[in-house]
Amino acid sequence: MAEETVLPSVIARSNGDASADSVRRQITALLPRLRRFALTLTGKPSDADDLVQDTVERALRHLHQWETGTRLDSWMFRIAQNLFIDQVRSKKRASAVMVSSFEGAERVGFDGTVRAEARIAFTDTIEALATLPIDQRSAVALVLIDGLSYRDAAQVLEIPIGTLTSRLARAREALATRVLGRKAEN
Amino acid sequence: MYPTKETLSAFIDGELDVAERAQVAALVESDPKLKAYIAEQEELRATLHAAFANVIAQPVPEHLLATAANAPISLRVRVRRWLGVTQSTGNKGSTGRFVAPALTMALGLIIGVAVERGSSSTSEFSVSSSTGGIVASAELGQTLDQRLASEEQNGATRVGITFRDRSGAVCRSFEVSRDSSTTNGFACHRGGDWQVGALVSRPPSGPTPSYGLASSSMPDPIRDAISAHIEGVPFDAASERRARDRGWN
Numbered sequence: 112m113a114e115e116t117v118l119p120s121v122i123a124r125s126n127g128d129a130s131a132d133s134v135r136r137q138i139t140a141l142l143p144r145l146r147r148f149a150l151t152l153t154g155k156p157s158d159a160d161d162l163v164q165d166t167v168e169r170a171l172r173h174l175h176q177w178e179t180g181t182r183l184d185s186w187m188f189r190i191a192q193n194l195f196i197d198q199v200r201s202k203k204r205a206s207a208v209m210v211s212s213f214e215g216a217e218r219v220g221f222d223g224t225v226r227a228e229a230r231i232a233f234t235d236t237i238e239a240l241a242t243l244p245i246d247q248r249s250a251v252a253l254v255l256i257d258g259l260s261y262r263d264a265a266q267v268l269e270i271p272i273g274t275l276t277s278r279l280a281r282a283r284e285a286l287a288t289r290v291l292g293r294k295a296e297n
Numbered sequence: 298m299y300p301t302k303e304t305l306s307a308f309i310d311g312e313l314d315v316a317e318r319a320q321v322a323a324l325v326e327s328d329p330k331l332k333a334y335i336a337e338q339e340e341l342r343a344t345l346h347a348a349f350a351n352v353i354a355q356p357v358p359e360h361l362l363a364t365a366a367n368a369p370i371s372l373r374v375r376v377r378r379w380l381g382v383t384q385s386t387g388n389k390g391s392t393g394r395f396v397a398p399a400l401t402m403a404l405g406l407i408i409g410v411a412v413e414r415g416s417s418s419t420s421e422f423s424v425s426s427s428t429g430g431i432v433a434s435a436e437l438g439q440t441l442d443q444r445l446a447s448e449e450q451n452g453a454t455r456v457g458i459t460f461r462d463r464s465g466a467v468c469r470s471f472e473v474s475r476d477s478s479t480t481n482g483f484a485c486h487r488g489g490d491w492q493v494g495a496l497v498s499r500p501p502s503g504p505t506p507s508y509g510l511a512s513s514s515m516p517d518p519i520r521d522a523i524s525a526h527i528e529g530v531p532f533d534a535a536s537e538r539r540a541r542d543r544g545w546n
Contacts (some may be wrong), residue, residue, distance in 0.1 A: 122298035131370050139357075139365045146361075147352040160358060167364045174371035253308060256345050261312045279310075280302040289339050290344055 135173065137183050139166060148188055151252035152195045152245070154237045166191040179199060188267045192249055199245065239289035247282035250275055300324060309338050321411060376530045421473055421480065422493060433484045433491035441469050441491045445541065447534045457515070458531040459540060460523070467545045468494060470523060481519050486545040495522035
């Protein structure tokens with residue numbers, strides 16, 4: 112980290128001062144929700160944690176872009192979402208094949224010891240989410256799973272509320288068939 | 298009127314206003330198909346929640362906690378905090394406008410004090426014959442010319458940060474410790490001189506910090522003055538060295 116060594120020591124040291132600690136604590140408290148959001152997007156626990164790691168690093172490095180007084184969670188969700196879209200795009204460019212990011216999704220959650228029942232529910236849900244376009248998947252992750260209001264979710268995704276509402280309606284339709292439909296077959 | 302899927306979606310998520318909600322609720326109550334749809338959607342939400350409940354319940358992996366605790370923080374935020382500036386970058390202009398008038402008054406005061414003390418106790422400062430302003434001289438002038446902040450700084454004169462001010466001049470903050478007083482300030486390089494932008498002298502406060510220019514030792518008026526004058530962020534060591542090699546121009 113070049114800037115750590117070359118800066119006047121007073122500023123280099125402030126990487127861990129009181130106000131920095133407060134932001135770090137807030138970010139730490141957000142980690143479970145960020146992991147869940149990232150898992151909803153990527154469908155794969157290891158990819159999800161990589162995405163969270165990148166998100167946290169970027170958020171701290173670009174902390175000057177966060178406007179004090181606005182929601183830290185919304186801002187970090189947006190970073191995660193944008194990083195994920197970038198990743199998907201660059202993968203697409205690299206392979207010229209649209210590979211679902213859910214392909215090869217691990218059959219277990221973060222915790223390898225989940226109960227079989229929960230595992231089936233998790234895998235089915237993950238597979239159903241994988242069939243959704245990314246913009247619908249994010250809407251589901253933020254509203255249905257994280258419980259954000261339409262206004263907050265629309266802000267994260269930088270879209271009008273009307274657009275969010277129609278994405279949600281379409282996603283609901285698709286998921287009802289796949290998640291609940293598959294469950295009925297079991 | 299049959300509600301659209303969008304309206305139903307907003308109904309389920311509690312996003313309708315009171316009147317709309319009552320309207321849709323009445324429709325749902327009277328229509329078994331709608332009722333079934335709502336029930337199905339509630340089940341979907343519960344299923345989604347259950348599928349991801351595990352992630353929330355689990356301890357966060359160590360490496361992510363470590364990243365949150367230690368990853369480097371934005372340089373600009375650190376500089377702003379160190380300078381005591383709370384405004385976000387978007388308000389840069391208004392910060393300048395707000396600080397400037399206060400600063401003009403403060404500067405007159407500060408410089409008055411410095412000259413008074415300076416003339417009696419030290420020869421670090423002199424009055425420029427060409428501009429009439431205060432310039433750094435003697436040991437301070439030499440130190441500002443030669444010393445890099447990253448070098449060993451054990452003497453009475455120490456250099457802090459180097460930055461460019463809004464007029465494009467290179468400026469450096471300093472601290473001069475004498476038995477009778479400690480003087481903090483910054484000076485900008487113009488026309489071959491280090492012209493003093495702000496100065497504060499105060500009696501030595503107890504045992505002097507043993508090493509370095511601790512942020513707590515920089516008086517507020519100097520920080521305010523620097524934050525009003527600085528353009529961008531302070532130089533890193535490489536830029537500081539390049540600036541010295543170019544004669545601080």
